[in-house]
Amino acid sequence: AISFFGFSVGKKIVGAGDSPTMIQLLLAGGTAGVFSTTLMAPGERIKCLLQVQQAGKAEAKYKGPVDCAKQLYREGGLRSIYRGTVATLCRDVPGSAAYFGSYELLVRWLRPATAGSRDQISLPATIFAGGTAGICNWVVAIPADVLKSRYQTAPEGTYSSMRDVLRELLSQGGVRSFYRGI
Numbered sequence: 001a002i003s004f005f006g007f008s009v010g011k012k013i014v015g016a017g018d019s020p021t022m023i024q025l026l027l028a029g030g031t032a033g034v035f036s037t038t039l040m041a042p043g044e045r046i047k048c049l050l051q052v053q054q055a056g057k058a059e060a061k062y063k064g065p066v067d068c069a070k071q072l073y074r075e076g077g078l079r080s081i082y083r084g085t086v087a088t089l090c091r092d093v094p095g096s097a098a099y100f101g102s103y104e105l106l107v108r109w110l111r112p113a114t115a116g117s118r119d120q121i122s123l124p125a126t127i128f129a130g131g132t133a134g135i136c137n138w139v140v141a142i143p144a145d146v147l148k149s150r151y152q153t154a155p156e157g158t159y160s161s162m163r164d165v166l167r168e169l170l171s172q173g174g175v176r177s178f179y180r181g182i
Contacts, residue, residue, distance in 0.1 A: 006035025007100050022101060029100030033092035040092075041085040042069070045152045048084075052153045076156070087148035087162055095141030103133035143178040 010031025016024040046068045053060055062068035072080040106129035111121045121129075151165045159165050169177040 002039055003032045003036045003096060006032035007096075009035070020104070022105065025104045026097040026101045029097035030093045031096075032100060033094070033096035034089065036096065037085065037088045037092045041088045042081045044088055044148070045072070045081060045084055048149050048152045080156075084148050084152035087144065087151050090162075091141045091144035091148055094144070095137045098140040099133045099137035102136040103129050106132055142182070146178045 007028050010028030011020060011024065013031060014020075014024045014027045016028060020028070043065075046065050049068055049072075050062060050065065053062060062071060069081060076083075107121055107126075110125040110129060146169065147162055147165050150169065151159055151162055154165075159168075173180065
């Protein structure tokens with residue numbers, strides 16, 4: 001809901017009327033990514049830490065999401081909770097632009113020539129457009145998500161910047177290191 005609200009606001013900001021251009025749709029989609037990140041960044045950090053903890057063999061440091069948030073705050077204040085927000089923006093802004101742009105483009109292509117409005121697109125076409133848009137989102141967002149997750153879950157002081165994470169990943173496996181496991 002936050003993302004769709006951000007997209008709606010983005011369309012107003014870029015002056016998209018009834019027939020927005022592709023550039024307007026991409027910019028509005030990027031705005032949706034900003035809205036999502038603003039609210040979701042702390043949850044992303046907590047989720048990543050809990051996932052890494054669950055996958056590890058060491059004794060659990062966090063008892064759950066609330067305990068994780070409390071410990072992060074004690075260790076470094078809000079800065080610790082929001083660690084990786086820029087990386088989340090680097091994932092969500094282009095990913096959301098790809099999602100909304102591709103969805104709108106596909107809806108235009110799939111709408112029958114006789115249809116007067118976009119509401120007349122069939123359910124299968126809508127599902128296809130939404131699913132394909134989701135794929136477009138993640139094709140664009142996966143490299144930034146890998147960087148974000150690596151940065152957010154590393155012990156404090158491991159990396160001084162996202163560039164450090166990027167250098168390490170590229171030296172370990174090149175571009176393939178961003179798509180490992182897919």
